[in-house]
Amino acid sequence: MKKTTRTALAVIGAGPGGYAAAFMAASLGLETTLIDVEPTAGGVCLLRGCIPSKTLLHAAKLIREAREAESWGLTFGAPAIDLDKLRASTQNVTGQMTAGLAQLIKAWNIRQIQGRAVFADSNTLVISKEDGAEERLRFDHAIIAAGSRPAIFGKPTESPKLMNSTDALQLEDVPEKLLVVGGGYIGLELGSVYSALGSSVTVVEVTDGLLPGADRDLVKPLAARLETQFEGILLNTKVLDFKDQKNGLKVTLEGPGIDKPTRVFDKALVSVGRKPNSSGLGLKNTGVKVDDRGFIQVDPQGRTADPSIFAIGDIVGGAMLAHKASHEGRVAAEAIAGHPSVFDPVAIPAVVFTDPEIAWCGLTEIQAKQQGRAVEVGRFPWAASGRATSLHRTEGLTKVICDPEDQRILGVGMVGAGAGELIAEATLAIEMGANARDLELTIHPHPTLSETLMEAAASVYGTCTHLYRPKKG
Secondary structure, three states, X not given: OOEEEEEEEEEEOOOHHHHHHHHHHHHOOOOEEEEEOOOOOOHHHHHHOHHHHHHHHHHHHHHHHHHHHHHHOOOOOOOOOOHHHHHHHHHHHHHHHHHHHHHHHHHOOOEEEEOEEXXXXXXXXXXXXXXXXXXXXXXXXXXXXXXXXXXXXXXOOOOOOEEOHHHHHXXXXXXXXXXXXXXXXXXXXXXXXXXXXOOEEEEEOOOOXXXXXXXXXXXXXXXHHHHHHOOEEEXXXXXXEEEEEXXXXXXXXXXXXXXXXXXXXXXXXXXXXXXXXXXXXXXXXOOOOEOOOOOEOOOOOOEOOOOOXXXXXXXXXXXXXXXXXXXXXXXXXXXXXXOOOXXXXXXXXXXXXXXXXXXXXXXXXXHHHHOOOOOEEXXXXXXXXXXXXXXXXXXXXXXXXXXXXXXXXXXXXXXXXXXXXXXXXXXXXXXXXXXXXXXHHOOOOOOOXXXXXXXXXXXXXXXXXXXXXXXXX
């Protein structure tokens, strides 16, 4: 006989969306239960995604900076890479953060259950635990925060030489030749890590440019730098077949300028996007509606077609970003508690943690053209930045997209060293309805990279201090 318990709120999934929702709900006085298949909170982002990858990217950055220090007259020897120690360092970072979450769960008096939750009906979950036991959990409301998983095309081979992003982060070895399938942010970030560690990396992208959908002005400096780091970047190219063999993974390619369609790599990383974890949740036993791609349909509060059930994060589509999920989780918890809360951001920042980093928020110039919308664009090349020059990192660019009538800031894009640390100011400016003059008149410390935002805003008016670009007319 199954044990039956009750809770006011059941949160399914303990990633950044789920635990943020649980903490907010508990702070509002709701009895909360947090359920996840993992023994610790954190989700893919902390356990197998954002945090491990950024830890490895930092190590890759140190290696590259040591090599590039020769231009300063500083010469270091080739790095001795201890993979076991590097792997342990990544696990240590993850361990510290999961321990912190465990303390918060305890402090908020949240019940945590390890197990796989399936809806029996609109107010009941059946939770299967590792020891074979089952628990029926009755709830007043539930928030689904089950996230997403790596997508793969077909099932080309079961070979361990074929990796997804989770496999790649395990860092089992450094293959001599690595193929990265997909020129999106995951492929480029992990490709950069393996390249720094010593792999000869080839990237294959089916479209005509890296980071499809991102502003081309921002992608151009990154692509130029990656061309010096990677063995090859093959655009408009498809992978037709994988075949496991003794000496590696035989890959058949198709695309313009492919002089050698069949090549052998030691390993391949497939990073062609992610898909929602909506299957296997028992949603057919509820009133929840799912679209043809598997995303749960919700309103701006996260409420599904079933009044008892909410959903947030990757599983509802839109930007698959941890910070977006966290804010959606807080909104859903507030709505359940009876507060007039709604998820309606003007801008959601996005960052690609390559080197240089790319960051943007709000309207892009590409989107403006697609919408037939007139915009005014202010640009500031980092070659005119004193701080960027002192760092020998002048390839960057900051763009401000404005309404031509009142210069209200509609979007901002940046490429350059540390761009991800600078984009929050731009996001705040958009949310507050600031115009370019507000940014221009905000005193920024000198010499910093943050000044590039002030200078880009000033260039809208033709009054940029460190760049001669008078306003036309």
